[in-house]
Amino acid sequence: MNRITIKDVANLAGVSKTTVSHVLNQTRFVQEETRQRVLKAVEELGYRPSSIARSLVSKRTKTIGLLISDVGNPFYPDVILGVEEVALANDYSIFLCNTNYDLQRALKYIHTIIDKSVDGVLFMSSSMTLEMVEEVTKHQIHAVVLDWGAMNLEEMASTITINFEVGIQQAIQHLVEIGHRYIAHVSGPLNLWTAQVRRDAFLRALQKFGLDWENAVVIEGDLRIEGGRKALDELMKLDPRPTAVFTANDLMALGLIWSARNYQLNLPADLSVVGLDDIDLSSKVTPPLSTVAMPRNEIGKMAMKMLLELIEAGDSGSKQKVMVDTAFVLRQSTAPLL
Amino acid sequence: MNRITIKDVANLAGVSKTTVSHVLNQTRFVQEETRQRVLKAVEELGYRPSSIARSLVSKRTKTIGLLISDVGNPFYPDVILGVEEVALANDYSIFLCNTNYDLQRALKYIHTIIDKSVDGVLFMSSSMTLEMVEEVTKHQIHAVVLDWGAMNLEEMASTITINFEVGIQQAIQHLVEIGHRYIAHVSGPLNLWTAQVRRDAFLRALQKFGLDWENAVVIEGDLRIEGGRKALDELMKLDPRPTAVFTANDLMALGLIWSARNYQLNLPADLSVVGLDDIDLSSKVTPPLSTVAMPRNEIGKMAMKMLLELIEAGDSGSKQKVMVDTAFVLRQSTAPLL
DNA sequence: TTGAAAGCGCTAACAG
DNA sequence: CTGTTAGCGCTTTCAA
Numbered sequence: 001m002n003r004i005t006i007k008d009v010a011n012l013a014g015v016s017k018t019t020v021s022h023v024l025n026q027t028r029f030v031q032e033e034t035r036q037r038v039l040k041a042v043e044e045l046g047y048r049p050s051s052i053a054r055s056l057v058s059k060r061t062k063t064i065g066l067l068i069s070d071v072g073n074p075f076y077p078d079v080i081l082g083v084e085e086v087a088l089a090n091d092y093s094i095f096l097c098n099t100n101y102d103l104q105r106a107l108k109y110i111h112t113i114i115d116k117s118v119d120g121v122l123f124m125s126s127s128m129t130l131e132m133v134e135e136v137t138k139h140q141i142h143a144v145v146l147d148w149g150a151m152n153l154e155e156m157a158s159t160i161t162i163n164f165e166v167g168i169q170q171a172i173q174h175l176v177e178i179g180h181r182y183i184a185h186v187s188g189p190l191n192l193w194t195a196q197v198r199r200d201a202f203l204r205a206l207q208k209f210g211l212d213w214e215n216a217v218v219i220e221g222d223l224r225i226e227g228g229r230k231a232l233d234e235l236m237k238l239d240p241r242p243t244a245v246f247t248a249n250d251l252m253a254l255g256l257i258w259s260a261r262n263y264q265l266n267l268p269a270d271l272s273v274v275g276l277d278d279i280d281l282s283s284k285v286t287p288p289l290s291t292v293a294m295p296r297n298e299i300g301k302m303a304m305k306m307l308l309e310l311i312e313a314g315d316s317g318s319k320q321k322v323m324v325d326t327a328f329v330l331r332q333s334t335a336p337l338l
Numbered sequence: 339m340n341r342i343t344i345k346d347v348a349n350l351a352g353v354s355k356t357t358v359s360h361v362l363n364q365t366r367f368v369q370e371e372t373r374q375r376v377l378k379a380v381e382e383l384g385y386r387p388s389s390i391a392r393s394l395v396s397k398r399t400k401t402i403g404l405l406i407s408d409v410g411n412p413f414y415p416d417v418i419l420g421v422e423e424v425a426l427a428n429d430y431s432i433f434l435c436n437t438n439y440d441l442q443r444a445l446k447y448i449h450t451i452i453d454k455s456v457d458g459v460l461f462m463s464s465s466m467t468l469e470m471v472e473e474v475t476k477h478q479i480h481a482v483v484l485d486w487g488a489m490n491l492e493e494m495a496s497t498i499t500i501n502f503e504v505g506i507q508q509a510i511q512h513l514v515e516i517g518h519r520y521i522a523h524v525s526g527p528l529n530l531w532t533a534q535v536r537r538d539a540f541l542r543a544l545q546k547f548g549l550d551w552e553n554a555v556v557i558e559g560d561l562r563i564e565g566g567r568k569a570l571d572e573l574m575k576l577d578p579r580p581t582a583v584f585t586a587n588d589l590m591a592l593g594l595i596w597s598a599r600n601y602q603l604n605l606p607a608d609l610s611v612v613g614l615d616d617i618d619l620s621s622k623v624t625p626p627l628s629t630v631a632m633p634r635n636e637i638g639k640m641a642m643k644m645l646l647e648l649i650e651a652g653d654s655g656s657k658q659k660v661m662v663d664t665a666f667v668l669r670q671s672t673a674p675l676l
Numbered sequence: 677t678t679g680a681a682a683g684c685g686c687t688a689a690c691a692g
Numbered sequence: 693c694t695g696t697t698a699g700c701g702c703t704t705t706c707a708a
């Protein structure tokens with residue numbers, strides 16, 4: 001019992017493969033009566049056209065590669081959902097490529113998706129290199145790159161950059177307005193471009209509000225819960241102690257908050273904390289976390305749409321560069337300085 | 339500038355396509371000197387064989403579909419990682435199919451992956467029907483189904499069933515040993531098979547330890563953080579109040595714990611809580627959550643391995659039915675009853 | 677030790 | 693209004 005092919009349908013309907021193809025794709029007029037016969041045969045046999053065969057001739061697979069660092073990172077779910085939503089609506093399938101923060105692994109995925117002739121790839125992992133984008137585009141595969149400003153990929157790919165500046169500034173402004181003058185930062189690993197960007201935005205915000213940014217306390221963290229706990233340990237050693245802390249992501253903020261109990265700290269009264277990301281959890285913990293949010297779902301949708309545009313446009317399309325803003329979300333992890 | 343094909347390589351090397359194919363696949367002996375010429379041509383042109391064309395003839399795509407409910411559900415990351423690990427090791431790619439708890443959407447994905455001729459599919463979503471498995475297998479696509487005992491798919495698919503009985507029993511035993519006699523349960527939506535299984539296991543455990551299981555308090559939750567909060571509201575209305583609560587998943591346990599502050603409850607002294615899942619977070623919150631754990635990463639690996647076996651075996655292979663155990667993990671969200 | 681040719685399932689000129 | 697034919701890029705008999 002083999003796969004049912006277009007030929008089987010043609011035979012059963014008593015027409016040529018061509019006609020079957022045309023009624024299925026509505027690509028030329030077919031006598032209503034013939035059309036019905038074909039449709040009936042299709043129905044009867046449960047025929048489904050082979051995407052493989054189609055792709056071989058059309059040079060299109062209706063498939064994209066999604067390169068992310070870590071499915072477990074709470075940053076991704078919303079983004080993926082956005083990507084998926086527009087992919088699904090346009091009948092695109094998604095190859096999941098989880099780099100697990102590993103360049104070798106990313107590279108292997110790049111090769112696989114080139115071999116599989118995807119129509120495009122979404123680079124959403126920090127574990128990537130310029131060469132990967134080059135490799136991919138060399139094989140006429142389109143790309144859009146998320147928040148990876150370290151490199152200049154002008155005409156190679158569309159890009160989405162997240163503007164942390166505005167949200168971070170709002171956050172610091174809020175802290176200043178409620179009386180804080182001594183604000184520390186827990187950064188991500190500073191070899192990461194995105195960690196530097198956030199730290200620099202933080203420093204600039206301090207400067208803007210007339211605080212001592214040159215001697216600002218910056219503790220390097222790991223972007224995970226554990227990093228937040230360790231950061232608090234550092235903070236507690238300081239004398240005087242900062243009255244507020246801004247962390248490079250929510251996970252560290254949460255770790256810090258949860259660790260505060262061990263020091264008999266009463267949050268937010270004894271220490272105000274602001275995160276960044278606005279992951280799902282943040283609004284649900286006690287106290288709900290004030291944070292710098294970005295429209296993750298929108299970012300996902302936008303990325304996929306941009307990729308679609310590149311694909312539709314073929315080589316003629318020029319690459320877009322868009323920037324998306326962040327915004328401070330006030331919840332209850334910050335309190336006025338008494 | 340078109341795709342580089344095997345023909346280009348053949349021309350450059352001055353041999354036939356056949357020979358190129360054979361050296362690349364090591365499928366028959368080729369004179370060392372010729373072999374080198376071919377390899378050199380491949381290198382020079384940056385040639386990569388088209389998986390599409392290969393699949394068309396081999397009837398294998400080295401691709402599987404991964405059907406899950408919700409990327410954001412903390413149950414999945416570890417499982418996915420496991421799946422991916424063995425997939426990657428065997429050069430399989432993964433189509434991400436996120437049903438979003440939506441049957442229609444699941445169905446659409448089923449059709450897509452049938453069209454794309456995946457070699458197998460991993461059903462890991464509760465949003466699925468027996469028909470989907472039938473549909474898939476009818477198209478000679480192999481399947482393994484995770485924890486979905488509601489139906490009898492004997493010879494259609496391999497299955498992995500999670501044995502909640504043992505872990506839940508351990509959990510209740512622990513609570514009983516530290517003095518609890520009045521233990522409530524927060525279940526999942528009881529129309530879900532898996533929610534019933536857990537509740538029943540809970541009830542049987544009560545019975546086993548001589549507690550009043552017939553009048554046991556079971557509050558129906560939504561498996562989300564919010565559900566935990568609401569459940570605590572219900573619990574607080576009870577008089578007398580249960581001294582311990584077992585929730586059907588960790589998310590609800592956490593919601594309950596975080597909500598406890600609003601009632602000035604001191605955890606775990608005033609209320610012991612035990613979750614189920616052992617999601618990453620659970621060990622990292624304060625107090626760390628005692629919970630019923632399952633080897634999620636192992637489950638992912640196992641599922642993919644079982645699928646691989648089905649694929650390799652072709653139709654001859656018989657379907658495996660495996661069961662994986664759960665185990666109670668003692669942390670600090672439970673306390674002896676004074 | 678290597679090639680020629682057929683064919684995987686489909687689409688798209690080109691004919692009629 | 694419909695069919696014949698070539699070909700997408702590869703693998704695999706069969707033959708030499």
